[in-house]
Amino acid sequence: MYFRGTFVQCPNLGELEILDDWLIAIDNSGFITHFEPAQSSRSIDVRRRHQPIILPPGTFFLPPFNDLHLHAPQFLYQGNGLDLPLLEWLDKYAFKAEEELDRNPTLARMVYRRLGQRLVKAGTGAVCLFGTLKGETNLILAEEMQSVGIRAFVGKVSMDISSRLTYVEPSSSVAIDAAREFGEKLDQNNSHSRALKLVHPVITPRFVPTCSDELLQGLGGLSDEKGWRIQSHMAESSDQVEWVKKERGEDDIPIFEKHNLLTPRTIQAHCTYLSPSSNSLSQQPSSKDPFIHLQNLGTAIAHCPLSNIYFSASRAFCLREALEAHVKVGLGTDIAGGYSLDIMSAMRTAVAVSRIREGERMERVRQGSQSIDANRSGKPLAVDWKESLFLATLGGAQALGIESGIFKVGAPFDAQQIQLFDPSKKLGVGALDFFEMEMENTQNINEFRGCLTTEMVEKWWCNGDERNRDAMYIQGIKLEGS
Known part of the structure; x- marks a missing residue:
């Protein structure tokens, strides 16, 4: 498969590339084998032998979005109960x-199928999902994500402590065995080739208040044994932080x-109650900055600005400080x-919150209570739209440890096709x-080329x-419904 047209990407934080009139080649396994300007000598040679699909002017390819934190069963009541x-x-x-x-696998399949379809429509090509306690229900979730064709990390939630007595695992040992069984069954069922193996298990202790030390210890050992990724919540709200303390x-x-459970395979959601002045550090008395500590551990953060407004209203995530500490951050x-x-809503909200x-x-500077330097680099705390597009x-x-997110030889062809203008x-x-x-007064459509x-x-x-959004491609395959 060959495409010729405009490609947009963010190779670095705050940097936007508009690559006009480039040629891309994708092999049968969905990997990029050629990516150069269409007028380069090698591209001309490729075009002599193959006829590329030409993107119309006003249209471009962009890497798909990555959603690092989504509770799949809560899609059931999306937009209510805040x-x-x-x-x-x-x-x-x-x-x-x-x-x-x-309790209701038929309803679960309906919810998860619709969720997958909505994610494709929204341009999400990879997602890290919290599921439920029951392994079979999470296998339904994995099947629906594989069916729709997006990359998904599916987590069977682990919790042996709960305020809801009917929704809890009976012991830490049962919970650890259940997490192992689910992950092994998912890996066994997912017998696709490397190219098409889109769905993976992720160890998912819900958060500290619902997990005993014995459960956390067992899940950490299981992740280390299997090499599975880890996701949880950390320092999300004042009531949660106070409860844990x-x-x-x-x-x-x-x-x-x-x-x-803080490893290079870990994504921790929120982290709103972490700041460079926090002392939440283990065995690191010389360091006062939890973001530097997380960067040293390789742990990533899922920044969820919209939900933070509802549940962390008195504290905004220190996004600029985390980025300056070179923590891996996504949305x-x-x-x-x-x-x-x-x-796209998460990007816009992240910028708005940072500007506040x-x-x-x-205002603190004007009142004389703070120096002009915002952080160790002296950059403002606000992030701009280009930086948010990089995070997305x-x-x-x-943060997910996948090769997507940029167009380059050897990477999978994951892309969303965006049309801005109809010439x-x-x-x-x-x-x-x-x-x-x-x-x-242009009459020739070709005169609109290079207009982006x-x-x-x-x-x-x-x-x-x-x-x-005209189309979505994951691993070189055009997804249905896009």
Whole structure:
């Protein structure tokens, strides 16, 4: 398969590349074998032998989005139930929905099938999923993600402590055995080739308040034995942080670390109550910065700005500080703690929250209570749209440990095809308007080639939606429904 056209990507934080008139070749296994300007000598040779599909002007390929944190069963009530503090919300809404799907596999399949379809529509090519307690229900989730064709890390939730007596595993040993059984069964069922093995198990202790030390220790050992990835929640809300400190006498970081659950394979969601002044460190008395500590451990963070507004309202995630410490950071929707399944919403919210943080910092500077330097680099606390696009694409891929997120030889061809402007109609697509181009007298569609600008991509970032998404490709395969 061969395409010729415009490619957009973020190879580094804050850097946007618009590669106009490039040629890409994808082999039968879905890997990129050639990626160069269409007028290079090797590209010309390829074009002599093969006829590429030419993207129309105003259209480009972009790496798909990566959602690092999503509770699949909570998609059942997406958009409802955001009226309580975190621990109360879990008991009233989250546990109830997860228990319902564990009882009703028909409903579970319906919910998970629709979830997969919605993710494709939203441009999400890879997702890290929390499931439920029951292994069979999580296998349904894995089957539906494999069927829709996106990359998925599926986690059977582990918890031997619960405020809901009907939704808990009977002991730590039972929970550890169940996690092992689910992961092995998923690996066994997933007998696809390397190219098509899209779904993987992920060790999933829900969070410290629902897991005994014995369970955490066993799950850390299981991950180390199997090489499976790990996901959980860390320092999400004030009530959760206070509960852990009161009951365990420590903060989340030392608890997870001593059980071997902060590793280069780990993604921790939220981390809103971590800051460079935190002392939540294990066996590192010389360090006062938990972000530097997480970077040293290789642990990634899933930043979920929308749900943080609801459940961490008094504290915003220190995104700029985490990035300056070179922590791997990506974005998550946190359905249903966040109400939007669209990573574009997460990007926009992340920028908005960071701008509020910067405004608050500048106010402290004006009042003389803080120096002008925001952090160790002196950069403002605000992030811009290009930085958020990096987090949604390559940043998220790096956190997941997948080779997606950028177009290069040897990487899988994962892409979303975005159309901003229709030259034949001389109109923007969906909610986008480009008045200067509409006024052009151009009659030849080819004269619109090379028209894509940074400003046009920014306009899509601000106002675009699924109407601009013409297609989704994962591992070289065009997904149905895209």
